[in-house]
Amino acid sequence: MEYINIKGLTTKLSYIGFGTATFTLEDEEHFHKMLDYYVSKGGNYIDTARFYGRGSGIQHTEEMLGRWLAKDGNRDKVILESKCCNPYMSRKLEMFEEMPRVGRTFMYDDILFSRDHLGVDCIDLYLMHRDNPKVPVSEIMDTFEEFLRKGWIKAYGMSNWGLERIAEAYEYCEKMAYQGPSVVSPFFSLVKLEKPWYYRIPPFKEEWLPWFEEHRDVVISAWSPQGRGFFGNYPQFDPEKADAGTRMSVLTPTNLARKERVTKLAEMKGIRPSQVSLLYVLSQKMPVAAIIGPRAEKDIDNVINASEQRLTEAEINYLTLKSDTL
Secondary structure, three states: OOEEOOOOOOOOEEOEEEEOOOOOHHHHHHHHHHHHHHHHOOOOEEEOOOOOOOHHHOOOHHHHHHHHHOOOOHHHHOEEEEEEOOOOEOOOOOEOOOOOOOOHHHHHHHHHHHHHHHOOOOEEEEEEOOOOOOOOHHHHHHHHHHHHHHOOEEEEEEEOOOHHHHHHHHHHHHHOOOOOOOEEEOEOOOOOOOOOOOOOOOOOOHHHHHHHHHOOOOEEEEEOOOHHHOOOOOHHHOOOOOOHHHHHHOOOHHHHHHHHHHHHHHHHHOOOHHHHHHHHHHOOOOOEEEEEOOOOHHHHHHHHHHHOOOOOHHHHHHHOOOOOOO
8 A cells, every 4th residue: 555645644645545425324334344454454544524325324424434433443543534515415315506505604513513423533634525616715714724723633625626716725825824725635537527427516627637736735535536437337337328417427429438448458457447547546647545435345455456556658648548559
């Protein structure tokens, strides 16, 4: 396992993070065993959020994780990341996007909820889960700094923000001599999105990568770095079975061509297409972490084994259709 320096933390972060969004209360014993296995393999980066979980687990993931953290000194083994200001979500995964929960009051409400349910005084990394451009970045960054002074967090950042707002927040923090954002967590993968796919989350654009190359104190932590299974043979990506959002956002000529090249490169390297798609994320010119959502120990093994390699610039150009040769 490889590790990354994170501004504000004294412990390095593992390149591969464990995403906790998919578990239910009935899964708790399995969830804990998966966490044990992940840590035994050298992982130390656990990502969660107030509204995470599925079915009976909605808004219970932090509670389930808290019970694991309380066992056998587990809290000292990991870097804990949680998030605030997601729109309200029902157990049926209905997201009430028309009522954004972004701002100082919501940040306080969510961090108090999360600290209580996780059973911790301090959350190492605390991210803004969503954005509302109507809320000034000054209000959000000022509140993050309040949390730092209270000892409730050690570092902060943003998830699912556009680059213009990220840059504005970064510049405001520099002006105020704040610690500033340490992590930006987008849906970043080899899947190229021109339109939002998952809820109304704005797509991460490859054209933004040079900004992160210049601002290396802000680490990208990619969620769904393998494209939510797009590079595998899953029925949800069959054009005849896919929903309208997937057809418009994902099943484009560009992505289908990329998938074909991923498959070809995987055959050449003797690894899985999903592993090639992960390597694209990890092989950028600046530090990038990848948050996976494992359901079995083999999922962790496959990702860790793949992460030991890197793609060449020629291979990246081939996968992104910038070049037709390797």
